[in-house]
Amino acid sequence: MLNATDIELSIGKAPILHNVEFQAQSGQLTAIVGPNGSGKTTLLKAMTGDLPYKGIVTLDGTDVQAIPAPSLAARRAVLPQAAGLAFPFTVLEVVRLGLTAGLGAQDSSLPQRALAHVGLAGYEGRLYHALSGGEQQRCQLARVLVQVWEPTRNGKASWLFLDEPVSALDIGHQLEVMTIARRFADAGGGVIAVMHDLNLTSMFADSILLMNSGRTVVQGNAQTVLSDEYLSRAYGCRVRVNVAPLHIQDAPYILPHMADLI
Amino acid sequence: MAIIEAGIPFPPRQAGDRSAQAMAVLVLCAVLLLVMIIASLTVGASGTSLLQSLFAWASGEPIGLREKVILFDIRAPRTLLGALVGASLAVSGAVMQGLFRNPLADPGLVGVSAGAGLGAIMAIVLGGMLPPAFAVLTGMYTVPIAAFAGGWLSTILLYRVATRKGRTSVAVMLLAGIALGALTGAIAGVMVYMADDNQLRDLTFWGLGSLAGATWTKLFVAGPLIVLALATTPFLARGLDALTLGEATAGHLGIPVQRMKNVAILTVAGATGAAVAVSGGIGFVGIVVPHLLRLSIGPSHRYLLPISALLGAAFLLGADMISRTIVAPSELPIGIVTATIGGPFFLYVLLRNRGLLDM
Ligand SMILES: Nc1ncnc2c1ncn2[C@@H]1O[C@H](COP(=O)(O)OP(=O)(O)O)[C@@H](O)[C@H]1O
Ligand SMILES: [Mg+2]
Numbered sequence: 001m002l003n004a005t006d007i008e009l010s011i012g013k014a015p016i017l018h019n020v021e022f023q024a025q026s027g028q029l030t031a032i033v034g035p036n037g038s039g040k041t042t043l044l045k046a047m048t049g050d051l052p053y054k055g056i057v058t059l060d061g062t063d064v065q066a067i068p069a070p071s072l073a074a075r076r077a078v079l080p081q082a083a084g085l086a087f088p089f090t091v092l093e094v095v096r097l098g099l100t101a102g103l104g105a106q107d108s109s110l111p112q113r114a115l116a117h118v119g120l121a122g123y124e125g126r127l128y129h130a131l132s133g134g135e136q137q138r139c140q141l142a143r144v145l146v147q148v149w150e151p152t153r154n155g156k157a158s159w160l161f162l163d164e165p166v167s168a169l170d171i172g173h174q175l176e177v178m179t180i181a182r183r184f185a186d187a188g189g190g191v192i193a194v195m196h197d198l199n200l201t202s203m204f205a206d207s208i209l210l211m212n213s214g215r216t217v218v219q220g221n222a223q224t225v226l227s228d229e230y231l232s233r234a235y236g237c238r239v240r241v242n243v244a245p246l247h248i249q250d251a252p253y254i255l256p257h258m259a260d261l262i
Numbered sequence: 263m264a265i266i267e268a269g270i271p272f273p274p275r276q277a278g279d280r281s282a283q284a285m286a287v288l289v290l291c292a293v294l295l296l297v298m299i300i301a302s303l304t305v306g307a308s309g310t311s312l313l314q315s316l317f318a319w320a321s322g323e324p325i326g327l328r329e330k331v332i333l334f335d336i337r338a339p340r341t342l343l344g345a346l347v348g349a350s351l352a353v354s355g356a357v358m359q360g361l362f363r364n365p366l367a368d369p370g371l372v373g374v375s376a377g378a379g380l381g382a383i384m385a386i387v388l389g390g391m392l393p394p395a396f397a398v399l400t401g402m403y404t405v406p407i408a409a410f411a412g413g414w415l416s417t418i419l420l421y422r423v424a425t426r427k428g429r430t431s432v433a434v435m436l437l438a439g440i441a442l443g444a445l446t447g448a449i450a451g452v453m454v455y456m457a458d459d460n461q462l463r464d465l466t467f468w469g470l471g472s473l474a475g476a477t478w479t480k481l482f483v484a485g486p487l488i489v490l491a492l493a494t495t496p497f498l499a500r501g502l503d504a505l506t507l508g509e510a511t512a513g514h515l516g517i518p519v520q521r522m523k524n525v526a527i528l529t530v531a532g533a534t535g536a537a538v539a540v541s542g543g544i545g546f547v548g549i550v551v552p553h554l555l556r557l558s559i560g561p562s563h564r565y566l567l568p569i570s571a572l573l574g575a576a577f578l579l580g581a582d583m584i585s586r587t588i589v590a591p592s593e594l595p596i597g598i599v600t601a602t603i604g605g606p607f608f609l610y611v612l613l614r615n616r617g618l619l620d621m
Contacts (some may be wrong), residue, residue, distance in 0.1 A: 038374040050510045073516025086363035087561030092278030097504055100516045112276075125277030147515065 001025055002047070002159065002190060007055040009046050009214075016042045017053070017214045024207065026157030026190040029181055031201045033194075033225075034211035035235050040194040041081050043211070044163050047192075048078050060156065067258040073100050075156060077147035081163035081194070083140045085128050091115065091139050092124040098146035110149055119176055134168045141165060141177060151189030160184060162193040166200065178204045202226055202251045210234050227251040284565035287558055291572035298579040302341040303333060305583055306590075312337075319510035340476035343484070344582045347473070347541045349532035350488045352574020353495060355531075355548020356555075356566055358417075360502035361526045363433060365553060365611060370545040372435055373442030374416045378531070378538040380446040380453075381412020386461050387453045402483050410487060416442055417527045430453040472595045473541055473582050485506040491532035492571060497565040498526055506561070544597050546604020547574055553611055575589070578614070580581030 002024040009017040025031035032040045046053040049064060057064045064072065077098070078116040085094065088137060095111040115121055118138040123131070128139060136187050141162075148158035158182065166174040174197070180206050185191045195201040201222070207227040214236040218225050231239045231254065241252045304312035315329040325333075351369075356375070358367045369375045385408030420442060424435035457465060501522035504512035513519045537544070551574045552566060559565050578596070581603070585596040 045510075048510075048514065050513075067594060069518055070511065070516040073514060076514075078511070078514040080508070080511060083511065084508060087365070087556065089506065089561060090278035090280065092276065093280070093560065093562060097507065110438075122277075124279075 001060060002192065003029055003056075003058045004043070005058075007043065007046055007053050007057070009051060009053040010043060010060045011042075011051070015214070017046065020055075020211070020214070020216050022047075022209050022216070022219065024190055024192050026152075026159075027185055027188050028206035029193065029204055030067055030207045030209070031190040031193050031195045031205035032209045032211065033196075033198060033201055034217070036213040039214040040211055042214070044078075044161055044192070044194055046239060048076075048161055059159070070100075073147065074161040075148060075153065076161065078161040079140055079163060079165055080146045083136070084173075084252045088127050088129055090124065091120065091126050091128055091131070094128050094139055095142045095146055098143035100147050107149075110146050111142070114145045114149075117145060117180060118142045119173060120225040134170065134173060135165035135221055137165070137168045138173065138177065141180075145180070148176070148189070151184050157188055157190045158184075159190040159192070162191065162197060164194050167196050174200060183241040198226060198231070226254060268505050280560045280562070281346075281565065284559040284562070284569065286566065287555070288572070288616050291569050291576065294578040295572050295579075298576045298583075299341055299345065302344065302579045302583055303337045304588060306337065306474075326560060335478075339478045339481050340473055340582070341579065343476040343481050343540060344473050344579045346481075346485060346488045347537045347544065348547060348575040348578025349571035350491060350537045350620070351544060351547035351578065352551035352570040353492060354530045354533035354537075354569055356552035356570045357495065357498060357502070357526050358530050358548070359552060360498075360505060360563055361421070361507060361523060361530070362414065363508075364435070365556070366549070367435065368546070368549040369413070369417075369530060370543065370548060371608070372420055372439030374413050374530065374534050375447065375538050375543050375545070376443045376446040377416025377524075378409040378413035378525050378535040379543055381408040381410070381535065382539050383450050383453045383465060384408060384412075386465060387457045387479075402479065406483055406487055406536050406539035409539035410531055413535040413538070414528065414531035416446070421523075421527065451519075462520045472585075472593070472597070474586075474593055476540075480540045484536040487532050487536035491529045491536065494525055494529045495563075495567040495571075498522065499567055502526070502563040503561075540595065544600055546580070547610060548596065549611065550578055550600075550604050550607050553607075 002022075004020065004022040007017050007020040007022070008015070020039070020043055022032075022043065023042065032043060034040055042051065045051045046055075047057050048065070049218065059067065060074070073105070090202060091098075092111055092115075095114055098114075099108075100110060112121070112124065116140050120138055120142060123139070131139060144160065144162070148160065151158055162181065165181070166177050169177060178200055180195060181191045185206070193205075195205070205222060207221060208220065209219040210225050210230055217234045218230055226241055228239060228241050231241065240255050242255065243252055300313070300316070304316055306312075312333060313327060315325045316333060319325050319330075319333070354374075355368045358369055358372075359365050361367070369378075382405050385405045389404055420435065421436055423438045424431055454465060477584075501512065501517045501519070504515045505519070506516045507515075509519050512522075517615070552570050555566055555569055555573060559569065578600075581599040582596050585594045585599045588594055
């Protein structure tokens with residue numbers, strides 16, 4: 001279980017996050033949604049220790065700042081929103097960077113299996129820089145998967161922190177990647193994903209944090225959070241939430257309200 | 263037939279895995295270095311057939327005194343020093359490029375060598391003013407230690423100035439290097455003004471960049487620092503690889519980023535400082551060698567760092583042989599040779615990476 005309590009964060013003099021509360025359970029996929037600039041990436045960076053914050057973030061009851069870097073790396077992997085690469089590594093070499101302290105270090109076939117998972121089988125020899133944006137994102141995801149290959153280890157959940165993992169992807173690969181995340185959660189791991197597409201979020205997330213202007217609007221399940229009222233408040237535009245008649249889970253789906261735009 | 267049945271000596275090659283390639287290049291560079299060492303020992307202005315003498319000596323036969331002196335008192339220290347300096351220049355270039363995440367970073371170009379040189383100059387000129395107890399303590403190591411300190415301070419300064427939020431601006435890095443070079447140049451000018459005749463003779467040689475003054479003493483002075491700096495590189499390789507993904511991601515991969523960066527800076531300072539202390543400012547080795555290697559074996563530091571050491575050593579021995587034969591019996595400063603090769607090469611790298619400059 002990951003718990004972020006009363007997170008305050010400023011960059012320079014600019015306050016970005018205000019009293020944010022956030023929980024994520026292992027065995028679940030927890031999404032963070034909100035308009036551009038609402039602080040989703042910043043919250044993720046606070047929880048992964050990239051930005052200094054006030055407040056407490058705990059993983060299974062332990063303050064994350066007190067967990068040594070190598071043991072944290074063995075049970076938590078982070079996919080950043082934008083990932084650059086300074087030198088021309090091949091796809092295989094990039095994914096191998098994920099072979100860390102964990103079990104990955106022993107199993108040299110993991111990178112190829114992870115690449116096959118994200119639909120990049122046969123790309124091992126390509127240069128990372130010669131991939132399309134979506135392919136690069138999936139290559140980085142393979143690196144992240146290699147790092148915490150087992151959803152649970154020694155009875156403890158492994159965690160994936162993903163910042164917009166599917167934003168650059170086509171619809172087929174969006175479903176493929178979300179399914180990987182879903183299976184990871186179903187197998188006992190914890191997944192926290194910043195999401196843009198509310199319909200994908202509705203289909204895949206167990207719990208959703210809705211943010212606006214660096215504040216929590218609400219956190220709960222899809223039926224609670226994805227309501228006309230909350231979404232209109234957070235996104236500043238009118239939306240219409242429906243339930244797809246053919247949808248297996250009766251999950252809400254969201255359409256933007258055209259009347260306001262014309 | 264038998265060979266085929268015996269199976270493949272290497273694990274089956276996998277697409278995207280360049281380690282077999284890297285091993286081949288490593289062996290090639292080791293052989294090249296060996297050839298260069300033998301050539302450097304035997305090629306030169308002496309006129310006698312030193313190669314025969316060397317082989318005679320190696321097989322235990324007696325050789326002439328003249329040959330012995332040339333081989334072991336003149337050529338051997340120069341060759342070993344050349345190899346060590348070449349290795350440290352190439353490795354400090356490669357480490358600095360990894361640290362700054364940029365193929366254009368090089369101690370010579372961004373003022374680190376100048377800082378190390380200033381340290382050495384200050385040690386020579388101000389050395390007499392040190393409390394005697396201190397001078398006894400550091401002894402002949404004063405100059406290399408001062409060069410190391412100068413290189414260390416300039417690397418830290420440069421990193422602070424050019425890197426913000428884990429990203430290095432190439433433009434700022436190169437410009438800060440110019441500023442650093444100008445500043446150290448000015449202070450060095452003051453030092454030269456303060457120096458007496460004896461010290462001036464010591465100083466003249468900094469500008470030239472040369473291995474001509476190589477002695478066993480110099481080798482014993484610079485050798486330990488260089489070996490120490492090179493010995494850190496196996497521990498840096500994984501961290502520098504991870505750092506290509508950015509500082510935050512390297513941290514998430516379990517790399518102790520801050521500690522790794524400190525070690526990398528010390529390595530650059532140690533290797534550059536020792537090289538500068540014994541051979542003055544020899545430029546461009548640190549940019550040419552790692553770049554050529556990245557083209558053939560890829561950027562993985564696990565192979566890049568050791569092979570840079572081998573190729574850098576071989577490269578500098580080659581340049582030194584050119585420098586002492588091309589205008590024989592006189593000598594061309596080796597810095598001129600490396601700059602003649604390295605200058606155009608650097609321009610070429612700069613043009614190919616033009617996009618990086620706009621960051
Ligand atoms: N380095 C920075 N300096 C100042 N403000 C920043 C910085 N990074 C992000 N911000 C601001 O913080 C807010 C939240 O950004 P972010 O968390 O990236 O939003 P998003 O929800 O789109 O991921 C935005 O208003 C952004 O402009
Ligand atoms: Mg974001």
